[in-house]
Amino acid sequence: MAGNTFGRTLRVTTWGESHGTAVGATIDGCPPGLKLTPEMIQLDMDRRRPGTGGAASPRKEPDRVEILSGIFQDTTTGTPISLIIYNKDAHSKSYDNLREIFRPGHGDFTYLKKYGIRDHRGGGRASARETAARVAAGAVARHLLLQENIKVQACTVALGGIKITRHNIDEINRNRLFCPDNEAAALMEERIKKVREERDTLGGVVEVKAYGCPAGLGEPVFDKLDAELAGALMSIGAVKGVEIGSGFAAAAMKGSQNNDAILPTGFASNSSGGILAGISNGDDIVVRVAVKPIPSIAREQQTVNLANEPVTIKVGGRHDISAIPRIIPVCEAMVCLVLADHLFRQRTIQ
Amino acid sequence: MAGNTFGRTLRVTTWGESHGTAVGATIDGCPPGLKLTPEMIQLDMDRRRPGTGGAASPRKEPDRVEILSGIFQDTTTGTPISLIIYNKDAHSKSYDNLREIFRPGHGDFTYLKKYGIRDHRGGGRASARETAARVAAGAVARHLLLQENIKVQACTVALGGIKITRHNIDEINRNRLFCPDNEAAALMEERIKKVREERDTLGGVVEVKAYGCPAGLGEPVFDKLDAELAGALMSIGAVKGVEIGSGFAAAAMKGSQNNDAILPTGFASNSSGGILAGISNGDDIVVRVAVKPIPSIAREQQTVNLANEPVTIKVGGRHDISAIPRIIPVCEAMVCLVLADHLFRQRTIQ
């Protein structure tokens, strides 16, 4: 029953399979009057695009986004914005051997259990290719937020067990991993290289921050801002954990350590991650997500086929070593969508 | 805009303030034919009720739940079930001094920013008292799940920095902290005692498991089962983090370590926490949440008043040392609500 739509006021529906004709998104509820061109969306698309080295996959998709509706003279009109990205470089044949086998760590088994049928080519709808549509829609949300001077930026704070030791925002765009610590980034790249040789893959931690978010966003009780951020980020395939502010570390703290004192000039610390009782407090919003290692590994794994017979599998195809850094713009997109949605929700009571 | 309703097919709306007349829940979409009496709900209510020792608050609420509608001859009819729990022991006067002061770590500041008005008595709507209504509604979901042999149970796996060293399901109900390790529980109680003397509070980690959940629950993309569990659990006031299966530990693993091999007899391990690509795989569902220390501490803290002048505050009232163990049935309630909702959602495509 309809799990492909996100948001209440700004509603995004994505569609499309990895090896189908195209993937796309329809955005309903975008306010009129926003300047919007394909180029403005393409900037985010390009950050998500498979690169040529490091952790990235060799699948080459130009990922050109087209705007099919909702725009008149490069300006949104308030009507639905339909975005489409054609699939160009899908090599379905290379998945033929997967027709009858469930890849460990993938949705092959569960999609078949749920639907009784599955498009086995490249993971079908469960493929990370679906996130191209999220990034396109998220770019529209990003520009809506920028009108209100709200800026969303994600970075890599851990990869393959290597953690950052400093957080220099200026370094984020100075390395391929969007890491705020160039030296840590270099160690991470070494780790990637080594694990590629081992035919294995790596996980990591991404931190997303929102700057300039006004106090008052978020609805109480079930639609708390942190609840919706957690749901939005956990809906990204590779994410296995989400934490806000002090997060899991708070579990071992005392109240006197975790509470943020309030001064006339603002909060003295930010354990809350910018959210109190589910509502933004005007401080930076801080969320971190645990990214699991990509399950497609070029090593032999045990699994079963459709007849439930034991078989081994070595996943070929063209795959990344880590979901990082390509997951970075996806995380940003989801946070942008949540914040824009809540920005408009807040207007209903004003 | 309306954040007080949870679910798609089984829709729960809660209402009520800490020091108002009552709190309650309306459940819409409960299938007909379920045997349901107030006593069946009361069992869960009693587990959430303030106790007399340990981590618990001295506020004494009988928390008697009444069923006002939706039942005919002790059986659900398919119409909305209205549940009400009257507030009996609200000492609003003891909050008079908070009328003009924002308590650190609470929603006082953000509610005022959002709404321009706030019910300062006991936190109003942002009070943990709201969770009484969740537990009542969750009990109905629990009984719907039991009809399908799905069982949900939460336990304490860490408190005040003390972690369990064994996971014996039989011990969960043998100590006041619902801890699967009686020895760890004893250490936790000592820690609570010490911190109470320090007039401070403690956080911890709760694990929730669902047993017997069939494969196929969860919707792809945005309404993934893990995404909805994360959102549901993060909507509990004290929760700052959620992880599924291997969770944050996965960030430092390799794919070959984190993947669950599939054998003809089932999954060889459960890093996935029972969910692949957002859909249940038939294995146990495993979720953990980070619970922050209760922000109401009987020590002096810096804050500001309505005029933004610096003041100090020492929170009196009647408060727990830790949200654990009272948060245990609340976590269970949210997981029950998510699973029941997805059980019915899955039927729409069958």
Add this chain to the structure above:
Amino acid sequence: MAGNTFGRTLRVTTWGESHGTAVGATIDGCPPGLKLTPEMIQLDMDRRRPGTGGAASPRKEPDRVEILSGIFQDTTTGTPISLIIYNKDAHSKSYDNLREIFRPGHGDFTYLKKYGIRDHRGGGRASARETAARVAAGAVARHLLLQENIKVQACTVALGGIKITRHNIDEINRNRLFCPDNEAAALMEERIKKVREERDTLGGVVEVKAYGCPAGLGEPVFDKLDAELAGALMSIGAVKGVEIGSGFAAAAMKGSQNNDAILPTGFASNSSGGILAGISNGDDIVVRVAVKPIPSIAREQQTVNLANEPVTIKVGGRHDISAIPRIIPVCEAMVCLVLADHLFRQRTIQ
């Protein structure tokens, strides 16, 4: 699956059965800062209450509404408003003979088909008593609209085949039928008297107008203002038809007759009923509904019992001759709810 909630931004959930403990409504999304007392709601409740003569039923319900939450110092806080109306005068025994029989024109048959179980006492959830909760919630919406100088008023334009011949707004509150034509009202009363003697019942037509509604309310395509008004009004049990502006008469008109010319001073006529392409145009909004005769008649009718055997039935209980005039405040309530919802929805894009 959850049919008891209405609205997107202002969300109302009603609950309760005719012969249960109480009926009620929860309103989620009401903006903060509205002055609200039980007395302000009671005014509308009293207009819906069974009277003592004419078309009205002898069931005597005081219909006292209580506000259980969402109010602080007689002002809304933005949190859910829970309204409750206890059932006092339910004579369930008088329905004992209906336990095994389906009343023609009622939901007895369909509720059993849908749910496999039914509360036969007084129609259970399908009873018009449910509309008491709608009127209570609608009163809140009415006061939200009055803040914006939008006024909603319904009147009787036909009853038992007698139609008004003038439309004098000042006469609406000068007769018991809320009829804008006192002379027609007198004829209608005679008709009611005669049909009461025949042990039969009557239908009619109610017109609802909204004055002062700004241009721009209503969402395009599926959530058009007229579409939502039609759905809202058709959700009232006795309503079998809805028309906007020229309505069914438009079917026999030419375009040159039905089009409303636009002058610098406004629209020259109002065939559109104040709505163009689903969006309000600033003119009065005009909707009419066809109200069927009450199906409970004190004459013998053919029906079947649970065993599908033919039986005859003569409905006792305490019933009105016509749903008019008690349906008048219910129609107003639904229009108020739709307009307030769209007022807030429009803010999301501004």
Add this chain to the structure above:
Amino acid sequence: MAGNTFGRTLRVTTWGESHGTAVGATIDGCPPGLKLTPEMIQLDMDRRRPGTGGAASPRKEPDRVEILSGIFQDTTTGTPISLIIYNKDAHSKSYDNLREIFRPGHGDFTYLKKYGIRDHRGGGRASARETAARVAAGAVARHLLLQENIKVQACTVALGGIKITRHNIDEINRNRLFCPDNEAAALMEERIKKVREERDTLGGVVEVKAYGCPAGLGEPVFDKLDAELAGALMSIGAVKGVEIGSGFAAAAMKGSQNNDAILPTGFASNSSGGILAGISNGDDIVVRVAVKPIPSIAREQQTVNLANEPVTIKVGGRHDISAIPRIIPVCEAMVCLVLADHLFRQRTIQ
């Protein structure tokens, strides 16, 4: 705020403007396992397509529908179905003179009031061209219903004041107007011819029936089956009224006339239109809609321009004389979407 999505379990979002690149629909929630080819959808598209004579417009759109996702080996997989129909024959230039003028009876004025911007070319999003996407989506719903032996068929029962005098279902597809009375159809065609010469347009009445619908569909209270049908049909631009069963005629009937007696063999009559208390009773579902005359007439009309100065307008472009018969498949599409949605909703409580 998002008015372009319809349905709860079967969710359809349409997008696109009259003179944009394309129009389309995304269907979320379609169960897996339905055989579906473009040709199966095209059948309905062709019935809606502009014809060459009679009431039809000379705009020639091939209206070829493409399926972009959700299908694997000509079978639905449970993932979103994206449908696209490219606009081929849009003559935007012919609308240049409308850039600064509001056409009477159209959404030009209200779209500008709502959004502050409008795509004036051919009515933009408010154009009837949007209904091409509804028909495409409705065709999918139609095939889902056919699996359950539910059949939906609409026909013309009045046009230009001429009413049918017999209702022969076999004649519906034997004349261009889908009229169940060939002789009335001939008179209607004469009327169309005459009014075309007068440069005017005509309204009419369309009846939609659903055969084979099981008892039990429809949710109580707000989401009644008749309420949702009314809302769905009133969301079609040209519709100004909706009635169920005896409809407006019921307003002048007595209860003894309007009640449908229940016999062991079924209902003795069908005043209810197949719906009791908002739930289908197993009888044929009968709905009628009032269709207003097309507002675009080739006669001079008074209106204003953007500066609110009086001007006259004579609408050129390429227009139909009546929305009938092209509205016929649109009405069917909306009824199919409502019924399929409720069919799946009913499963959630079973």
